[in-house]
Amino acid sequence: MGMLSEGQRIGDHYEVERFLGQGAFAEVYRVRHRFLGRQAMKVFKHIGSREATEELLGEAILLSRIGHPNIVRVFNADIVETGSGRYGFFTMEYVPGGNLADFWHSHGDRFTRIGEAVQILRQICEGLAVAHGERPPIVHRDLTPQNILVGYDRDELRVRISDFGLAKRTDLLTGLASARGTLAFKSPEALRYRKGDSTAGDVWAVGVIAYLMLTDTLPFHDVSSPVAFFGTPRNEPPPSPQLRNPEVDDELAGIVLGALEPNLRHRTPDAARMGERLRQWHNGNARQ
Known part of the structure; x- marks a missing residue:
């Protein structure tokens, strides 16, 4: 049972319509705002002091405040009191149609079409590049x-980056943030060091997403291995996506492998750079 129930009123403006899903840190509900209509509400499972909850909310909407067509818009952030405690929440635009996992699985046994996959990846990079362009x-x-x-x-087709509960500004001097997130999408350096997340770490995750869409498989199969927590199996590049999908050309394979380069110094450094490479690929193929 979720933290909120259908029909429940939240403050003066929100009514819970239905439960949408949950992750390790939060539950998501479809709600209706009294004046603004349907929205999505993300409610954090963490219960703490008001100060701790407000800090959590501050990080949760950090990236969303920038504003970009490929970033989910956040409308409000507040605290809800329930019978089981105090929870932080924020509301964001409701996007019918599902997430990229649903989109990818909808293709069944077929690979995602190359042009469609590149369009999705470009939009991910365009939204992410705005965040990577902040200082820090x-x-x-x-x-x-x-x-x-x-x-x-x-x-x-329009893609929006969501779920910013772990978004964080990097350290001004090192360019790193404390490593958090989903194991299968974490870079080798983020698995080895406690402060290993960076713009290049986000690029690695985009590379994993790209590999999944183009080959229907993860680039690394170490997610159940204890040594994966130290990034050991990811010291070598994965097999080229061309080996699993012959429709992937040399240039596109190079872009994906550039994002999945284990050596941080040789990896595509940020989303803007990866987006530019994808744009050049698109322009070159559009002229053919």
């Missing part, structure tokens, strides 16, 4: 297909 940069730290929302805007 903001890193997402938990990019997965589950928190990439896929919808349509005037019949055009």
Whole structure:
């Protein structure tokens, strides 16, 4: 049973319509705002002092405040009192259509079409690049297909990055943030060091997402291994996506492998750089 129930009133403006899903840190509900209509509400499971809850909310909406078509818009952040305690929540735009995992699985046994996959990846990079361009940069730290929302805007595919509960500004001097997130999408350095997340770590996660869409498999199969927590099996590049999907050309394979380069110094450093490479690939193929 969720923390909130259908029909429950939250403050003066929100009514809970239904439970949408949950992760390790929060539950998500579809709600209706009294004046603004349907929205999504993310409620954090952590119960703590008001100060701790407010700090959690501050980090949760850090990236969303920037404002970009490929970043989910956040409308409000507050605290709700329930019978089981005090919870922080924020409301954001409701995107019908599901997430990238749903979109990818909808293809069944077929790979995601190359052009469609590149369009999705470009939009992810465009939204993420705005965060990486902050000074100091903001890193997402938990990019997965589950928190990439896929919808349509005037019949055009539109991607929005969501789930910013782990977003954090990097240290001004080191460019790193404490490592958090989903194991299968974490870079080798984030698994080895407690402060190993960076813009290049977000790029690694985009590379894993790209590999999944293009090959229907993860680039590394170490997620159940204890040594994975130290990044040991990820010291070598994965097999080229071309080996699993012959429709992937040399240039696109190079972009994906550049994002999945184990050596941090040789990896594509940020989302803007990866997005530019994807744009060049698109332009080159559009002229053919």
